[in-house]
Amino acid sequence: MTTAILDFDPAATVLPQGHFIAGVYHRPGEAMIHVRRPSDGRVIGQVPDASPETVDFAVETALHAWRSSGWSRRAPRERAQVLLRWAQLIDAHRVELAQLEALNSTRPVSEAYASDVPLTAEVIRFFAEFADKAGGDVAATRQNSLGFVAAEPYGVIGAITPWNFPLSMCSWKCGPALAAGNAVVLKPSEMTPFSTMRLAELAIEAGLPAGLFNIVNGGGASAGAALTRHPDISKISFTGSTTTGASIMRDAAQYGTKPVTLELGGKSPQLVFSHVADVDETARCVARGFIANGGQACVAGTRLIVHKQLAERLIAGVLQHLEGIEPGPTWLASTRYAPIISAPQAQRIQAIVDRSVDQGAHVLCGGGLFDGTGEGYFYRPTLLTNVTSSTAAVREELFGPVLTVQTFEDEEEGIALAGHPTYGLAAGIHTSDIGQAMRAMRGIAAGTIWINRYARSGDMIIPTGGFKQSGIGKDLGRQAFESSQRYKSVLIDF
Ligand code: NAD
Numbered sequence: 001m002t003t004a005i006l007d008f009d010p011a012a013t014v015l016p017q018g019h020f021i022a023g024v025y026h027r028p029g030e031a032m033i034h035v036r037r038p039s040d041g042r043v044i045g046q047v048p049d050a051s052p053e054t055v056d057f058a059v060e061t062a063l064h065a066w067r068s069s070g071w072s073r074r075a076p077r078e079r080a081q082v083l084l085r086w087a088q089l090i091d092a093h094r095v096e097l098a099q100l101e102a103l104n105s106t107r108p109v110s111e112a113y114a115s116d117v118p119l120t121a122e123v124i125r126f127f128a129e130f131a132d133k134a135g136g137d138v139a140a141t142r143q144n145s146l147g148f149v150a151a152e153p154y155g156v157i158g159a160i161t162p163w164n165f166p167l168s169m170c171s172w173k174c175g176p177a178l179a180a181g182n183a184v185v186l187k188p189s190e191m192t193p194f195s196t197m198r199l200a201e202l203a204i205e206a207g208l209p210a211g212l213f214n215i216v217n218g219g220g221a222s223a224g225a226a227l228t229r230h231p232d233i234s235k236i237s238f239t240g241s242t243t244t245g246a247s248i249m250r251d252a253a254q255y256g257t258k259p260v261t262l263e264l265g266g267k268s269p270q271l272v273f274s275h276v277a278d279v280d281e282t283a284r285c286v287a288r289g290f291i292a293n294g295g296q297a298c299v300a301g302t303r304l305i306v307h308k309q310l311a312e313r314l315i316a317g318v319l320q321h322l323e324g325i326e327p328g329p330t331w332l333a334s335t336r337y338a339p340i341i342s343a344p345q346a347q348r349i350q351a352i353v354d355r356s357v358d359q360g361a362h363v364l365c366g367g368g369l370f371d372g373t374g375e376g377y378f379y380r381p382t383l384l385t386n387v388t389s390s391t392a393a394v395r396e397e398l399f400g401p402v403l404t405v406q407t408f409e410d411e412e413e414g415i416a417l418a419g420h421p422t423y424g425l426a427a428g429i430h431t432s433d434i435g436q437a438m439r440a441m442r443g444i445a446a447g448t449i450w451i452n453r454y455a456r457s458g459d460m461i462i463p464t465g466g467f468k469q470s471g472i473g474k475d476l477g478r479q480a481f482e483s484s485q486r487y488k489s490v491l492i493d494f
Helices: 052-069 076-092 094-104 109-130 166-179 194-205 220-229 242-254 279-295 308-322 343-358 411-418 434-443 477-482
Strands: 019-021 024-026 032-036 043-048 137-140 145-153 156-160 183-187 213-215 235-239 260-263 268-272 301-307 362-365 382-385 402-408 426-430 448-451 485-493
Touching (some): 019 194, 052 220, 076 094, 076 109, 094 166, 094 194, 156 220, 220 242, 235 242, 279 301, 279 402, 301 411, 308 402, 343 402, 402 411, 426 434, 434 448
Parallel strands (some): 183 213, 268 426, 382 402
Antiparallel strands (some): 019 213, 137 145
């Protein structure tokens, strides 16, 4: 793909408007929320803040469509074919979707094109293929009796997504839910709604019955809470912060004892032992692990825990990999480094860095915004040394490109430092000693462990999801499909 094709004029992009319900846009005259582009902070459009009546309309439309279309009773292969067509359409609109994602979110257009859009299509394809391959259990009970476990969809699943990686997050929620025979009402982040809306249009174009996938827009406390609380939402699948996850869990308990999948925050370690096969490659991994998407990834590896013997060499390697990083608007194909999503988010990063410095941290590099980027917020890759486990930047998820560095002298100490008191989303382990890697893997309470790498594999069969306050349940993998169904036990005497 040439630069000329991916570069775009952000002012010329046409944005969808309203709530997408039953395959058409509704604009019921509600209060509007400004949506900005993070590269320069300008307002690019607006979305309505859904009232409880609009949420009710979306959910009832979904329930009606789910019942009347017979989506859940269709041969699973037929459902798969609709979803496969959807994936094809996503691929066919690769440039358009990449540009929409780049306009509204923090994703540089070349990255959205190379990775976000094709992976979104792949996730839909993966779950489409699951539709007719998941079986059930038949149990031997006693003579003249048979028991089996029948899986069935919930009905209407409520999905709520964050502002980072909006396209991918939508596919992680809708892929398994729709493949398993449910309808979905999704509320995207009010900061990044537009690419998700276009994805929903393409689903209907692919042949998904109108009403099976609806988008309501709006704020979290308003539209998000109304969706969670709606009596006809049978399950909630949420990705976002730990604080919001707790609030959703309270609502789910209070308004119907609903099951929840919660993908929440993290503060993931990259644990580097004294012997690694390739120090430079490890340094590259560590650098990529904390600066990808400007550090705005739930699994960002923002705590480096390195053996004393290797610390100096490794840190020098990491600094080398940070050289030459330049900010640029997400709509230029040459841009590689992501802006921070919003002014409040940039201020939050700075506040945690400042608090850490007050607590004794040394700023080895970075420590503030890049100069001269106008109203955009590009945070310099930052390394903080002289920190302890109680330093703010070590304890709190700050969702920015900030790496704290701690050292250790023996294996046990390293593994202990890698653990976090509240989060347990992911961890990286770097060592050339397989026994050491396995001991560390067992010793760290995290939902995903990467050994001698740092990042997702792109294999959808590997699920993702955290321990402790990083969440409940899994996205991706067989587990995400299975948790989009409920299980009915059937016993027959004959
Ligand atoms: P957020 O919790 O502020 O918002 C997420 C979504 O929840 C938004 O759509 C928001 O409008 C909605 N919301 C807010 N309050 C709500 C309420 N009371 N009821 C219902 N919905 C509500 O999170 P964010 O700032 O958009 O995203 C960043 C967070 O997401 C980080 O903590 C990050 O770690 C996490 N995240 C986790 C994963 C994962 O897989 N574990 C993936 C991506 C992001």
